[in-house]
Amino acid sequence: MAKILIVEDDRDLAQVLSVTLSSKGHSVQIADGGAVAIDYLRSFKYDLVILDWMMPEVTGIDVLKAYREKDGKAPILMLTAKAEVADKALGLDMGADDYLTKPFHPQELLARVRALLRRPHSLAALLLTAGDITLDPATCQVTRKGEEIHLRPKVFSLLEFFMRHPDQVFSSEAILERVWMDDSLASPDTVRTHIKLLRKSIGQTGESGLIKNIRNRGYMLSSSSK
Known part of the structure; x- marks a missing residue:
């Protein structure tokens, strides 16, 4: 594939x-x-x-x-x-x-x-890693501690976007422009819902972990998170 x-x-x-x-x-x-x-x-x-x-x-x-x-x-x-x-x-x-x-x-x-x-x-796409998460852009496969995680297409795209831009803060609007460019019906609520789905899929509980909320600014993937 x-x-x-x-x-x-x-x-x-x-x-x-x-x-x-x-x-x-x-x-x-x-x-x-x-x-x-x-x-x-x-x-x-x-x-x-x-x-x-x-x-x-x-x-x-x-x-x-x-x-x-x-x-x-x-x-x-x-x-x-x-x-x-x-x-x-x-x-x-x-x-x-x-x-x-x-x-x-x-x-x-x-x-x-x-x-x-x-x-x-x-x-020749390189593997992306963050904490114990590995993403293979060529096969669209995501693993956590070696175990495969099955993600919805947009959740996968969201994770890939964050992993390509670690430690950078993006507002909901900025994420919409980059990940939901082909969907005019998407909204900041769409982003919030998919952030929750992503956190659940990678085993993150709450806001402390790989995907962080930055108050009044947006979201960020923290490369220093374990």
């Missing part, structure tokens, strides 16, 4: 891609625009990025350039309606690993995804 980011402003197509990839056991997140994608890529690690070229304001090429300039290593599959060789060459020269011209058949997409995920660097 791979963790895949779909960057596509056509919500219907993004949903089709998500269902297709999820049916093969992959963990999928969707960014509905270039700016959102850049924020996701700063906050999380992915095994593969499927990136639409033609998006308003922040284009796929803009996202690709920003990601590679920050030394992003995940393979990138560009989706494009551009059939000209020069356009495809531009994408490859900017750091894309492959491209797929729209319209395409789902089986062709899956074949390209399999090929890219076979490359050695595609599963």
Whole structure:
């Protein structure tokens, strides 16, 4: 199973891609625009990025350039309606690993995804650790003292976000912007509920432990907690 980011402003197509990839056991997140994608890529690690070229304001090429300039290593599959060789060459020269011209058949997409995920660097995500918790971004597996913990998808994303930003305080609004970017109905109450679920899942009782409340400021993962 791979963790895949779909960057596509056509919500219907993004949903089709998500269902297709999820049916093969992959963990999928969707960014509905270039700016959102850049924020996701700063906050999380992915095994593969499927990136639409033609998006308003922040284009796929803009996202690709920003990601590679920050030394992003995940393979990138560009989706494009551009059939000209020069356009495809531009994408490859900017750091894309492959491209797929729209319209395409789902089986062709899956074949390209399999090929890219076979490359050695595609599963090179490092394990994240905090206290007795270990998170593997590549397999979406979390363990505590060696025992696997099963988390809901958003609880997993919340934990991964905290583990990538230890000892930093985030308000509920800041967490919403980074973890619930694709959910306009989420609220600070949503964050509080998921914080409680996360604490319960990792065996934390109360507010003293790995995930701390910082009065009048927000939440923080404390790297010094045991």
